[in-house]
Amino acid sequence: MRDPSPASHAIAVEIAGRRWRVSSDGHDISIPLRFNEAQPTFFGAPAASAEPITAGSFVGDVRHGGSCNCSVHTLAPHCNGTHTECVGHITQERLSVRDLAIRHLSAALLISVMPESSAEISGDRVISLAALIKAIDGATLSDYQALVVRTLPNDASKLTCNYDAGPMPPYFSVDAMRHLVDHGIATLVVDLPSIDRAQDGGKLAAHRVFWGMPAGSTSAATATRQHATITEMAFIDDAVADGSYLLNLQVAPFVIDAAPSRPILLPLSPA
Numbered sequence: 334m335r336d337p338s339p340a341s342h343a344i345a346v347e348i349a350g351r352r353w354r355v356s357s358d359g360h361d362i363s364i365p366l367r368f369n370e371a372q373p374t375f376f377g378a379p380a381a382s383a384e385p386i387t388a389g390s391f392v393g394d395v396r397h398g399g400s401c402n403c404s405v406h407t408l409a410p411h412c413n414g415t416h417t418e419c420v421g422h423i424t425q426e427r428l429s430v431r432d433l434a435i436r437h438l439s440a441a442l443l444i445s446v447m448p449e450s451s452a453e454i455s456g457d458r459v460i461s462l463a464a465l466i467k468a469i470d471g472a473t474l475s476d477y478q479a480l481v482v483r484t485l486p487n488d489a490s491k492l493t494c495n496y497d498a499g500p501m502p503p504y505f506s507v508d509a510m511r512h513l514v515d516h517g518i519a520t521l522v523v524d525l526p527s528i529d530r531a532q533d534g535g536k537l538a539a540h541r542v543f544w545g546m547p548a549g550s551t552s553a554a555t556a557t558r559q560h561a562t563i564t565e566m567a568f569i570d571d572a573v574a575d576g577s578y579l580l581n582l583q584v585a586p587f588v589i590d591a592a593p594s595r596p597i598l599l600p601l602s603p604a
């Protein structure tokens with residue numbers, strides 16, 4: 334039998350003119366979605382649930398005598414766990430993440446950010462431009478197409494957090510988001526339920542900046558960055574070190590604005 338050690342699977346890639354070695358020893362940074370069980374929840378959405386189908390004498394549950402398991406699953410992709418969204422999240426045009434999330438492989442920088450107290454809204458914590466720059470810690474953001482943001486503190490409570498019950502979750506300042514756009518970040522992955530304040534009067538200001546839209550616009554024609562995607566409610570275990578990765582963003586092919594997704598980080602080292 335061939336040696337199955339990870340080193341034997343090492344591959345080299347060139348991304349935007351830079352050569353990297355890729356380790357096949359990847360990290361899945363999605364939250365497992367356990368239907369009818371503990372899961373994250375946001376914005377008053379019902380929990381993702383599963384119900385066996387019944388048809389005549391058939392029941393889609395082997396435990397109840399069915400020949401096989403077959404359920405109807407109900408979920409709100411934006412609210413029940415890791416999902417990737419496209420500009421169709423905020424446009425009148427019904428654009429789908431299946432069509433727009435076409436960047437399957439990107440060079441990604443993983444950073445850990447400590448949100449700061451908001452100067453504008455007492456009690457809020459924000460990823461300000463200063464907090465972002467501190468976390469980037471001298472790395473060259475424009476070498477990457479993707480940014481993965483782990484917010485601090487980080488712990489397993491993010492796997493099942495009820496974001497409606499606790500304090501307002503942190504969110505990005507518009508300045509911080511402009512910085513990402515100015516440096517060409519097209520794929521953003523965060524462990525927050527939203528990059529904007531959960532209750533923001535419908536502004537979604539950071540979302541609009543990221544998709545290159547003017548404030549208040551709901552027209553896809555105004556979006557200068559239609560292929561940019563935002564992945565929210567990822568979970569990046571502390572065992573995954575800050576640094577460079579190849580990001581493989583796998584998204585369920587739902588023809589809607591957002592779908593459950595599974596970002597995989599494969600460690601990159603300079604070749």
Ligand SMILES: N[C@@H](CC(=O)c1ccccc1NC=O)C(=O)O
Binds near residue numbers: 411526537565
């Ligand atoms: N902040 C918006 C709502 C919002 O952003 C939102 C609502 C439901 C599910 C997801 C949302 N945003 C996610 O990025 C508002 O207050 O109208």
